[in-house]
Amino acid sequence: MIEKRALKTLEFDKVRLQVAGFCTSSIGKIAIEELVPETELNTVIDLLEEMDEGLSILRVKGNVPMGGIFDIRPHAKRAQIGGMLSPMELMEISSTIRASRILRNFIEDIEAEEAIEIPHFIDRKEQLPVLTPLQHEINDCIDENGGVLDSASTALRSIRQSLRAEEAKVRQKLESLIRGSNAAKMLSDAIITIRNDRFVIPVKQEYRGHYGGIVHDQSSSGQTLFIEPDAVVQANNEVQRLKVKEQAEIERILLELSVKVQEVAHDLFVLVGLLGEIDVILAKAKYGQANKCTMPKMNNEGYTRLVRARHPLLSIEEAVPNTIEFGREITAIVITGPNTGGKTVTLKTVGLCTLMAQAGLPVPALDGSELAVFQQIFADIGDEQSIEQSLSTFSSHMVNIVDILAKFDEGSLVLFDELGAGTDPQEGAALAISILDEVVGRGARVMATTHYPELKAYGYNRPSVVNASVEFDVETLSPTYRLLIGVPGRSNAFEISKRLGLSSSIIDQAKSFTGTDRHEVESMIASLEESRLRSEKEADEAHALLQEAQALRAGLEERLRAYEDKKEQLEKKAKDKARKIVDEAKRESEKIIAELREMRKNASQAVKEHELIDAKKRLDEAAPKENKVLQKAVAQRERAQNLKVGDEVKVLSYGQKGTILEKVSAHEWVVGIGILKMKLEESDLQYIKPEKEPVTRTMANVKNRNSHVKLELDLRGERYEDALLRTEKYLDDALLANYPRVSIIHGKGTGALRQGIQSFLKGHKRVKSFRYGEAGEGGFGVTVVELK
Template identity: 45%
Template sequence: MNKKVLATLEYDAVKAQLRPYLSTAAGENELRNLLPTADANEMQAWLAETSDAAKVLRWQGGINIPKLANVKPHMQRLRIDAALSGTELAQVGRVLFTTGQMRMFFENLIEDRGEPLAALRPYYSRLVVMQDLTRRVNTAIDGDGRVTDEASPELHRVRQAITSTENAIRQKMQDYTRGKSAQYLSDPIVTIRSDRYVIPVKAEYRSRFGGVVHDQSQTGQTLYIEPADVVDMNNRLREHYIKERHEEERVLAELSDMLRPEAENIQKNAEVLGHLDFVNAKARYAAATKAQEPEYSPENHVRLLQARHPLLDPQKAVANDIIIGEDYKAIIVTGPNTGGKTITLKTLGLLQLMAQSGLFIPTAEYSTVGLFKEVFADIGDEQSIEQSLSTFSSHMVNIVDILKQIDADSLVLFDELGAGTDPQEGAALAMSILDAVGAKGSYTVATTHYPELKVYGYNRVDTINASMEFDVDTLRPTYKFLLGIPGRSNALEISKRLGLDQSIIDAAASLTSEDSQELNDMIADLVERRNAVLAQQVQLAQQVIENRQMKNDYEQKLEKMETEKARTLEEAKKEANHIVADSRKKADKIIADLRKMQLDGVAVKENKLMDAKGALNAMRQEPSAENNRVLRKAKQAKSQDIAAGDTVLVREYGQQGTVKRKLKDGKFEVQMGILKMVLAEDEIEKQAAAQTAKSEQKAAAKPRVSTNKAVNRANASATLDLRGQRYEAAMGELDQFIDRALLNNLPSVEIIHGKGTGAIRQGVQEYLRSHRAVKDFSFTGPDQGATYAELG
């Protein structure tokens, strides 16, 4: 990415906002070297890392890495066999300790959450934990780089000797400050000169203490004397100090030798920790700015919803929708000065650069970004005194350079294109430049004051007009970006509200071309209509939300009631079936005994036997899951393959809509009239799928009746005539007849029911359909007045 656009769009200012969230030198170095990528896979990987870090921020408050210094120079010193100082070892020790903590943190987090954090896994899984080395270094060196007493037994012994000797010296010296000798001292204190304990003695009493004079005051009135009684003790103390220093140097050399074989792993650990610190900073920055993860569009469809400039106060910045690439590749923005055109231009460019750097962007959810190999910008006053260039000339030099480099993968931002010269020539030049950029296939957004470009934006393919709204009532810009509406001239209206004489305004209006007046009137009408549609859309959206909430409440209540009803019914049926089953066992035994008697020649009245069995069969009810609304809903659920452009049925409203695009979390953006809604997959149904489902339901509801009249009635060996009977009596007789036929192993039967009103005919059909022993049945007879049934 060219450095000029990074400076123009203040890319480094955004990076500066991330710096306070970093705690490691390696993370700061990664931020310092951060640049937008032109590789789609790399951009998506960076965004995925930020997304995983944002999850950790929500779950655990972030990846908490302490302050870590740059240990790369220390590892280089180890490679040349140098020994590290205590401070350097302390810094390495913090890296070793943090490595173990981070590895344990991620392993525990993944185990608890059950989510692998796939984007961060390649980093934390590379951390090499060196437990013994970590324990040794952090035991021997404290956080300030001081070698601890536990570093070695010898060091511990020497330091104990130092402490003992110092105490003995202090005790002896205090005898001089508190006894009769105190009168010979300038001050009754013990101090140190040349690393030896001394007392301040008045010069005239020097001979009373003997020993060695180490210093004197500026006036010469006080001598700092080491008394003869403590010279030997100070000498021993000095020896202990030398032994301590030698032992400390030995410990430092030993620890350096232990670290040397792991220098490469330690440096890589530090780099991984720096990267984790960096992605954590990106996640914290996103949370602080309320930024969202953008979706990547391989087709370069940029769709920034409610976009805000990241360097403006979020409480004051006006959010706008900026859309380019899907229906048009060039936007011509017109409007008054200080209306926000330049900020809108910079917002588009900067947010695109942020996304290509793996940063979340301050937009609404479901915003999309493309990928541009280069972003070019001609923004601001380019006047150069050193090169003796005017503003226009300097802009032209920049534009010439841009035109040489652009291609179909470029985004070009022009601010006040063609300004700084004759308006007529400037407008013509601006249109020619836009044509040249369009011929290369680049994406373009240009701001201008020239009215000719409004017509250009209307007539050119892949081009759309836009403007910044201006409130003529308050005489202030609203900073709202209006796509599809060119900016109108407000000079006469503003002058009128500021009190300019009406005659002057009328005279100016008469000098204005008729085409210009018509254009302004058309723009004013467009703005008015747009505002009306927006107001209606807001009202409808609010109504949709209220209706949806009400519907959800009713559905929950209904579902709960039906679930309870189904549960109660199932329990009742199970209990009834249990009772029937017990009775049936007893009845089956009786029937078996009676049949045996019958076969043995004993006369048994078969009608009584059939009556009993028919009554028992009528008592049993089969449980049905269809009464449970939840199970029925789950049974009917089908996976749907929904794509952009499909016509779907929005179940909640019973209205059809068109899928505009599929969103990242399995939801869809559906256009239903003037409303755009984000809906889950289970809230919509493809139209074709809905029709198929209805057809299947209708087919399932039809009785399985064959209309084939060529039925072989010769197979029927039993016939029941129900004509002329009442419905209840006919159904009872039919039940007994079927049971008798089954006991006699009849393969088929024929039931004559006639046509009549159809009540008995329908009852026969329903009975045969629900009986488990009926394999198939069909109408028969010349007038369809009978039903033939196969048993088995």
């Protein structure tokens, strides 16, 4: 256990007092007052992890319901030994049980949300005893103000009803007296009051015999007597009897409840202990939140690294943060320089932060800080001159140092303030060097302050020791309180004197009295300090640029992620939309196939199976794809030769096949799609390679031109003779392709071409019949021919 002397010297009690201010119950405050640093690494880590869980809960939830908790341990103790608890004590027990139930539900809600991990809080929640039945029993008998309810028992309700009835009778009789014809003359005041728990009226002295009865009191002047008239004596006696009976019943109820408390007294002790622990953890977390503290990493190697640490007892606005690191290669820091520069504050910052971390408290430093768990912390700080013991300052310090040297080991942190002060400077410096050698040589971690110039070279002669100083601004003649590791302090007496107006001749003469070596050392220190400031400034600028670059990179990465997410969403949306269109087209194709099958049933052999297959193939090809831009690119890659008039192509924007009829420009073509002619861009066309024409078995020398013969012949704009020649050739090709039905488009016009074609069809031996097209087939502009 850490010695109490160090806790007092480093003012750990003041930190505890600040933390206690964040407790919500007296239980937590008592526990904080008894808080001491631990010396086992695992214990310290557990304490800090508990506190960090509390910080997480506060960040997520804002607050924790801890109201209504009382220190009920004395009540449970008295119940254990058979004592009767008061209604207020029972109410405090009920309130504490209720608070534990609310807290348990709160932790269970966080556990269910799985937003944060709080294993330590969950473990304590599971240990909380469930005493809800006792809470309900107390609430059934005691109200929130500590009064015993009528419903506490049937007997109590009956007694109180009788009591209220008797009191009403007494009041009624007394009111009749104070309203009598002579009452205004004989009474000091027309009121009913109570003396000695009995109802009385104020009667003037000279009329005391008029009402008879018992005198219970008189006024200070003696002119008024408080008399209980004979008329109400018996009624008052009955009231008193009922009150005694009421009190006896209340005591019986309270004893009965006290016995029930006695049965669960042990659970109540456990409950209070756990609630106190949770209150302490949350108080630590609230303290850390209010003071911008962080949880340090802990080690067992004596290594300390505080990043921009502040003194815990100074306000955030006043404290100057410093980064302090030692404990591995460097085991000792010697801070030199003039007084009032902040050396002692630095010393206390390290010691107090170490004590706080070992007590499970967050430390006022930035993330990335690391502290060691020390078995002992020794501190010789401040002027502890003892008048009682007739000891000088030097003697008082030496008593402490002798005690420290007798107790410390390699697992200790030793803090010396103004080591060797209070005696002859030369001897004091020699003693300081010897003491530091002893402590450093035995492996302890040391921080010491001194204003002896002889110790400035101490860090240069020993590999495990580093010099440090606190920066002093000569311009403002005040310390900046910034710690400079690696730079020893230097005297600023000459500079300060010059700034204050001391003659230059006097200063030059003073300098001549100092040795050349001293002057060179001071110049070296000044140069080191200037280099240090320059390097720190450059480091700060580089750090600022790095942060700016990191922020820029993070912003760009965030924008890239947002772009990729948006792109993925749009692609998915487009694919879903395309898939719906495709599905709709397929459903339509199936519907058409079903209609064609129905037509074949109704028209016997009029529609053949290969027509159904061809129709489905055309419908499938007409189905839209997910990415037309990709189709265009594929079409460009797959085109084996340049397009020319007569090529069959697929129009990507419509998903239909067509034939190139005419070239308009370098990149535009006129394409025929059925009876339509359209001018289209070349990029919207996909060349379709003709299928190989297989040789039929029955006609070895005749090619099947099924893939080249369309189901319709367009004669619009043709001359009559040419139209008849094309019709004849087309019917031969259709018969070779084994088409059962074809359509001849002749248009409406004057009707001459239509009549000529139909006359030709009547005389053709392979024409079974012909008819005009239906409304959906082109009407009178088309003739549908059935072939044999």
